[in-house]
Amino acid sequence: MRDAPVAEVEEAIAAGGLSHIKAPRIGAILRALSAAGGAPDLGLLDALRDGDALAYLQSLPGVGPKTAACVLLFSLGRPAMPVDTHVHRVSGRLGLIEARLSAVAAHGVLTALAGPAASDIYAAHVDLVRHGRRVCHARRPACGTCPLNDLCPSAGSFS
Numbered sequence: 001m002r003d004a005p006v007a008e009v010e011e012a013i014a015a016g017g018l019s020h021i022k023a024p025r026i027g028a029i030l031r032a033l034s035a036a037g038g039a040p041d042l043g044l045l046d047a048l049r050d051g052d053a054l055a056y057l058q059s060l061p062g063v064g065p066k067t068a069a070c071v072l073l074f075s076l077g078r079p080a081m082p083v084d085t086h087v088h089r090v091s092g093r094l095g096l097i098e099a100r101l102s103a104v105a106a107h108g109v110l111t112a113l114a115g116p117a118a119s120d121i122y123a124a125h126v127d128l129v130r131h132g133r134r135v136c137h138a139r140r141p142a143c144g145t146c147p148l149n150d151l152c153p154s155a156g157s158f159s
C-alpha cells in the first residue's frame with residue numbers, strides 16, 4: 001500500500017468510506033514509518049513513554065487522539081483510552097467526565113480514571129461502547145431498563 005498508486009489504494013478501501021481522504025494519508029503514514037528504510041515499523045514507539053508515543057502518532061498525517069489511542073491500546077497493549085462517540089456520550093451521562101468536556105480532552109481523563117493497567121482500560125472501553133450501542137443510545141437511551149439506572153445522574157432526563 002505504501003508504494004501503490006493512490007487510486008488503487010482508494011479503490012481497495014472504498015467500502016470503508018472516505019477513501020479519497022484516507023488513501024493518500026495511508027501512503028504518507030507508511031512512508032513516514034519506513035523513513036529509516038525497509039518495511040513500515042512502529043518499533044520506535046518502544047523507546048517512547050506513553051505520552052510521547054501518543055504525540056508521535058498524532059504527528060502523522062490525519063491521525064487524531066482517538067486513532068492514536070487505538071493503536072497504543074489495541075496494537076501495542078499500552079494504556080490509552082480511545083474516546084469515540086459512544087465512550088464520550090456514555091461517560092458524560094454517567095458523570096465519569098464533566099458533561100461539557102470535549103472528546104479530545106476526555107482521552108486523558110478517562111485513561112487516568114480507568115487505568116493504569118491497559119487491560120482495565122481495554123475492558124472499560126469495550127463496556128462503554130457496548131453500553132452505548134445497546135442501551136444508552138444517542139437519541140433515546142433506554143433508562144427504564146438500564147442496569148445503571150440507580151447510579152446514573154442522567155437517568156430519566158430524556159423523556
Ligand code: SF4
Binds near residue numbers: 135136152
Ligand atoms: Fe444512559 Fe439512561 Fe443508563 Fe444513564 S440510566 S447510562 S442515561 S441509559
